[in-house]
Amino acid sequence: MHKPLSRLLPYTFVAIFLWGVIYFTWPVFDKFPALPPPPHDPLRQHGYFPPHGVSRKWGPRADAVRRAFVHAYTGYQEYAGQNDELKPVTDSAANNFNGWKLTLVDALDTMWIMDLQKEFYEAVTEAAELDFDLDEVRPSPWHESRRRRPCGTFAPFFETVIRYLGGLLSAYALSGEPVLLGRADDLGAMLLPAMKTDTGFPMYAVNTKTGATREGWTRGIVLWAEALSCQLEYKYLAHLTGRKEYFERVEHIVNIMSDANVTDGMFPTKWSLKKGIPSNSQFSVGAFADSAHEYLLKQWLLTSKSEPKALDLYIRASTSIIENLLYLTPTRQLLYVTDVTNGKPSHNFEHLSCFLPGLLALGARTLGPALSPRVRDLHAWAAQGLAHTCWMTYADHETGLGPDVMRMDHIMKSEDNPYGGLWLYQVEKWEEAGKPGGVPPGLKEGPTMPDGKRDYRTQRSGYFLRPETVESFYLLWRTTGDEVWRERGWAVFQAIEREAKTKSGYASLQSVEKSPAPLKDEMPSFFLAETLKYLYLLFTDEELIPLDRWVFNTEAHPLPVFQWTDWEKKAYGLI
Known part of the structure; x- marks a missing residue:
């Protein structure tokens, strides 16, 4: 009996549908195979947390930051993908740090956090193929200065560790992709000769092929941050x-600091490479010292609060910061942090120092009984007041972005006021008076001021896409729950979109004073690694990187909290 072919039509449609599913998903399956687990649980997007905030208000704002990242990264790939950084005004490339595709490596973990899987795995493929060998250093004639050697033959130790090594380790920890750990191990071993010095302090730069090292501009000196x-x-x-060897090399430096003859935790910014002792008397949280303060607290947190030397160093240094570096301006009572040399403050305030409120807030939350209730209050108050000042330096300017260095007006000393604007002295006076107003000095919010009426003068007026202010906003939001920090972060992001965006990326500003701002032809890798990452995390309702499980390095690369095993504790002298 003849059966009509039409009876086969439903099966045909089903077959075509199944073929389409297999055809369009097969590349995905092939490209993203199941990953073997690392020694800790990787932070996976799917099934663990949604890719962005879910509220009507903050979800779209997180998405806006994600789009900004894609815009910047796409421009980098198009115009500078074989180089370190994009020049977003001329649509060209720059090799500032070794020529190993810095922006790609620095941005790996941001891609993972933002659920940009396609971009992430394409970048992993490129990272796997990086050649970390630098050109060999050929002996120069005796009369030639080492300054004439091509800088491309040496990798700057500090920047390479925090950006490349930190970026690879964080991307591995988040994704579990084994090749990233392999590349991190390769690079970590190649950088080790930098610490083969008389004291164990790292040289400024190292040749990753020969192990040869060279000094930087400081000549015989290592900066405390380095x-x-x-x-x-x-x-x-x-x-x-x-x-x-990885542990022993870096712990040796911690031991030097722990045993150093330093007054009241005021660790100087410069140290002798040969003698391992201070070579100046400046105490600061600025460019020469900033990340060192971070790493004292953070290595204690990273190792499950198991290393008392690091904790002791942080408490000593942070106590000295509170007692010696914090001052108030005379008009708006802005709280700022400066540096002192031989006990004399400079009253300079750096944008780089705006990391400090976030660090103090993190310490106030995590140190527990290591801080007395009184000291914890001081740290929390200082965090809030400093972050407000960082915000005001943005809000005061027409562009909505903050300058790089300012000279702050200060309260003069007198018979009635022997310590001038020293914050701790003013807090003690406020407490003795019965805490009038209920708000400590430096925490009361005031109006913005135009140029000429502010209680500071700009010394370096550029905005270089730096992350420190929004980093502190993020940490204050997560530690206090006060949404004002999210709103201020959104204002900063809108200003970046308005002032810094170009056809291919985002550019630093030459000056923040007038809008539209003149642009500088650079897009530092930390804009994608730090600034956009912290803004994205600030706008997500979910805590994507829980602060009790992850620790950010100074380039905003999250590393997971871990516990030393018994054999490690024995081998490293931790028991």
Whole structure:
């Protein structure tokens, strides 16, 4: 009996549908195979947390930051993908740090956090193929200065550790992709010769092929930030690989600081490479010291609060910051942090120092009984007041963005006021008076001021896409729950969109004073690694990177909190 072919039509449609599903999803399956688990649980997007905030208000704002990242990264790939950084005004490229595709490596973990899987796995493929060998250093004639050697033959130790090594380790920790750990191990070993000095302090730069080293502009000096900003990366790498040398090299530096003859925790900004002792008397949280303060607290947190030397160093240094570096301006009572040399404050306030309120807030939340209730209050008050000042330096300017360095007006000393605007002295006076108004000095919010009426003068007026202010906003939001920090972060992001965006990316500003701002032809990798990451995390309702489980390095690369194993504790002298 003849049966009509029409009876086969439903099966035909089903077959075509199934073929389409297999055809369009097969590349995805092939490209993203199941990953073997690392020694800790990777932070996976799907099934663990949604990719962005879900509220009507903050979800779209997180998405806006995500689109900004895609715009910047797409421009980098198009015009500078084989180089370190994009020049977003001329649509060209720059090799500032070794020529190893810095922006790509620095942005890996941001891609993962933002659920940009396609971009992430394409970048992993490129990272896997990076050649970390630099050109060999050929001996120069005796009369030639080492300054004439091509800078491309040496990798700057500090920047390479925090950006490249930190970026690879964080991307591995988040994704579990084994090749990233392999590349991190390769690079970590190649950088180790930098610490083969008389004291164990790192040289400024190292040739990753020969192990040759060279000094930087400081000549015989290591900056405090350079010496103490490698412990997070190398301790985590030691834990992952079991390589004892990684731990011993960086812990040796911690031991030097722990045993150093330093007055009241005022660790100087410069140290002798040969003698391992201070070579100046400046105490600061600015460019020469900033990340060292971070790493004292953060390596204690990273290793599950198991390293008392790091904790003791942080408490000593942070106590000295509170007692010696915090001052008030005379008009708006803005709280700022400066540096002192031989006890004399400069009253300079750096944008780089705007990381401090976030650090103090993190310490106030995590240190527990290590801080007395009184000291914890001081840290929390200082965090809030400093973050407000950082915000005001943005809000005061027509562009809505903050200058890089300011000279702050200060309260003069007198018979009635022997310590001038020293914040701690003013707080004690307020407490003795019965805490009038209920708000400590430096925390009362005031109006914005135009140029000429502000209680500071701009010394360096550029905005270089730096992350420190929004980093502190993020940490204050997560530690206090006060949404004012999110709103201020949104204002900063809108200003970046308005003033810094170009056809291919985002550019630094030459000056924040007038809008539209003149642009500088650079897009530092930390804009994608830090600034946009912190803004995205600030606008997500979910805590995507829980602060009790992850620790950010100074380049905003999150590393997971871990516990030393019994054999590690024995091998490293931790018991």
